[in-house]
Amino acid sequence: MMIAKVVATVVATVKDAGFDTKKLIVVHAHVLKDGQLIPGQTVVVANDDLGAGEGDFVLVTQGSSARLAPGMKNCATDAVVIALIDRIDANGQPVFYKK
Amino acid sequence: MYMARVMGQVEASVRAAGLGPHRLVVLQPLDFQQQPIRWTLVAIDLVGAADGSLVAYEEGREAANPYDPPLPVDACVVALVDGYNYQP
Amino acid sequence: MFTAVVKGSVTSTVKHPSMKGVRLMIVQPVDPVAGISSGLPQIAADVLGAGIGTRVLVSSDGRAAQDMLKMDKFSPVRLMITALVDDAAKT
Numbered sequence: 001m002m003i004a005k006v007v008a009t010v011v012a013t014v015k016d017a018g019f020d021t022k023k024l025i026v027v028h029a030h031v032l033k034d035g036q037l038i039p040g041q042t043v044v045v046a047n048d049d050l051g052a053g054e055g056d057f058v059l060v061t062q063g064s065s066a067r068l069a070p071g072m073k074n075c076a077t078d079a080v081v082i083a084l085i086d087r088i089d090a091n092g093q094p095v096f097y098k099k
Numbered sequence: 100m101y102m103a104r105v106m107g108q109v110e111a112s113v114r115a116a117g118l119g120p121h122r123l124v125v126l127q128p129l130d131f132q133q134q135p136i137r138w139t140l141v142a143i144d145l146v147g148a149a150d151g152s153l154v155a156y157e158e159g160r161e162a163a164n165p166y167d168p169p170l171p172v173d174a175c176v177v178a179l180v181d182g183y184n185y186q187p
Numbered sequence: 188m189f190t191a192v193v194k195g196s197v198t199s200t201v202k203h204p205s206m207k208g209v210r211l212m213i214v215q216p217v218d219p220v221a222g223i224s225s226g227l228p229q230i231a232a233d234v235l236g237a238g239i240g241t242r243v244l245v246s247s248d249g250r251a252a253q254d255m256l257k258m259d260k261f262s263p264v265r266l267m268i269t270a271l272v273d274d275a276a277k278t
Contacts, residue, residue, distance in 0.1 A: 083111035178202035
């Protein structure tokens with residue numbers, strides 16, 4: 001999975017029926033480097049059922065595993081938010097915690 | 100499978116229903132000279148890997164297999180690496 | 188599938204039950220005709236007895252691995268050595 005920051009939302013009226021009323025958000029991948037959380041190079045659009053807001057850090061599953069998330073079986077998605085991150089520790093030190 | 104070192108962990112209380120309470124670890128993939136390759140990723144931990152330990156992880160849809168019903172995950176730690184013999 | 192050369196092995200005591208008694212080999216993907224390394228070395232499961240230096244065929248489909256491991260759908264193994272290569276020639 002990837003650690004990602006929610007940076008925007010996507011609104012689409014014409015879409016596959018499987019998307020239903022599911023929210024679409026833009027997330028920017030983040031990685032750990034030298035004990036710090038830094039922005040990565042990947043930006044993807046993901047489905048979100050958990051209510052992630054802009055600026056939140058989330059965990060995103062990609063690929064066909066994404067459709068294993070609840071309610072995503074019939075959704076033509078390849079990226080889904082599976083958790084809202086409270087805290088990230090690197091080598092025992094907190095590098096992120098939700099305010 | 101790739102080899103990786105456990106760099107830390109992720110705590111999340113709001114989780115998709117299918118994810119369960121499984122521990123989430125941050126992995127730095129390594130080559131067999133223990134140099135970093137690729138970016139860090141998050142995986143569920145099946146084997147109780149401690150911070151700093153060497154592990155093998157699997158990626159992709161197969162990572163979801165060990166549980167019934169399968170978990171919505173794309174990476175899981177499947178083995179603790181005790182040692183390895185590598186002849187480049 | 189891809190061809191690879193076995194470069195080593197990994198030992199592990201604590202692992203998913205589907206890998207019990209299965210050897211874990213370090214495989215370096217190699218272009219089958221030119222013989223040039225292509226991509227990063229990875230770890231593949233082996234039940235055929237591939238040794239260091241052996242040219243092998245590696246499948247990256249979990250279903251193939253489950254068939255060879257005689258394992259049900261719960262195995263997370265994806266990379267599996269499915270053949271020992273005798274020869275690969277340009278036609």
